[in-house]
Amino acid sequence: MSYQERGILVSMLIFFLIFQFCTCIDTITLSRPLKDGDILVSKGETFALGFFSPGNSSNRYVGIWYNKVSEQTVVWVANRDSPITNSSGILSVDETGNLVLHEKDQSFVFWSTNVSGVANDVFSAQLLDLGNLVLFQGEVYSWQSFDHPSNTLVSGMKFGLDRKTGLNRVFTSWKSSVNPGVGVYSLKMEFVGSTQSFLYKGMKKIWRIGSWTRHGCSGIHEMNTNYLFNVTYINNNDEVGIIYLVRTLSIFSRLVVSDFGIIERMTWNEADHKWVAFWSAPKDPCDGYNRCGPFGLCDPHALGTFECVCLPGYEPQSPQGWYLRDGSKGCKRKVGTQMCQVGDGFVELAHVKVPDTSTARVNMSLGLKACVELGLRNCTCMGYASADLSKGAEGGGCITWHGDMIDTRTFSDGAQFFYVRVDAAELGRDPPAPLTSLPAEKGLAVGHGRRRIRP
Structure with missing residues (x-):
């Protein structure tokens, strides 16, 4: 060679x-x-x-x-x-x-x-x-x-139920930063009523993220941020759930269920070589599940007063507990309320995370106008809301509540409208000023941009 x-x-x-x-x-x-x-x-x-x-x-x-x-x-x-x-x-x-x-x-x-x-x-x-x-x-x-996630949701991963196999993808925290074993916190999607997500500690619900529609999630505005992600809600015969896709492939972003019981959206900053918190939750008292009990409304912006108030037409079940800032027993109908009488109607509340829909009734064939008519015909209907905000102002689909309404809160903006049934006397009163907190010991309901809706 x-x-x-x-x-x-x-x-x-x-x-x-x-x-x-x-x-x-x-x-x-x-x-x-x-x-x-x-x-x-x-x-x-x-x-x-x-x-x-x-x-x-x-x-x-x-x-x-x-x-x-x-x-x-x-x-x-x-x-x-x-x-x-x-x-x-x-x-x-x-x-x-x-x-x-x-x-x-x-x-x-x-x-x-x-x-x-x-x-x-x-x-x-x-x-x-x-x-x-x-x-x-x-x-x-x-x-x-x-299909078998650990504690992290990455771009392209589905969160939800495969109806063909019965597989429900659940995200669980690590036990600690040095032990990736299955921890006590879990993020689950549930499908009774309308589709909702919950954060659990063991078997106890500690935070309801909110309901899912094609519009996004009702409980966290940042989860619907569309300049960074495409969030797609899927609901068909094969599956129900969501899928996140990062718009720019060079951006690395992940959702993590931490061992401290916090859900964090983290994005990698290559210039500084570190993960940056995009958002995290729960972060205020109103994120706590059922903080204000049945028919209570949690308002984190009620500075200097108790964050729990009652829905229109309701008063504290336990005034003493309310005065001591314990809202667990919630609210009851005001004394003298005459329900299921001529003149009943609904009061509109803005910027609300609607109550837990686990026991609610959902009819996707009705719009918002038909929803109020349905509610007025059935005096057991305590409240209603649109099931799909992607349909615009009139909404698409109808959610009605016929029992205790729990885990309701307000936001400074965003979220959706929620309509609470009140009697004729309540409808006849002038609504209070928007975003006003009244002394907790008086047990008065608070209206957030209220509008009266009569039959």
């Missing part, structure tokens, strides 16, 4: 090695498992998958994190409650078509996808550029990490 030929051969070998080094491996196969120390990188190099130890912990977990963010930020963990205590872990695809996390001797399985296999010998798992780890059995996907 001539000197020139040897030079060409060496150049080709160097090129081959460089090409191999720069090519991202994004797939696990039967013959190519992932060992502790290996890294799987998505095709566009946006996300990486591998073994990690959180903080000062020596335990090893398999997780997915942002590949282009200098601060390792894990968005998904496989073996949350089953850490490996050494560096002998291996993530592989087995002969049944499952992803399995085990040690070298395979004596113990720390985690598995545990899906039914099919008659196929072509199994693989691929990390996609959205951060979704997808398991394929042949050409068909049989499992994906997006």
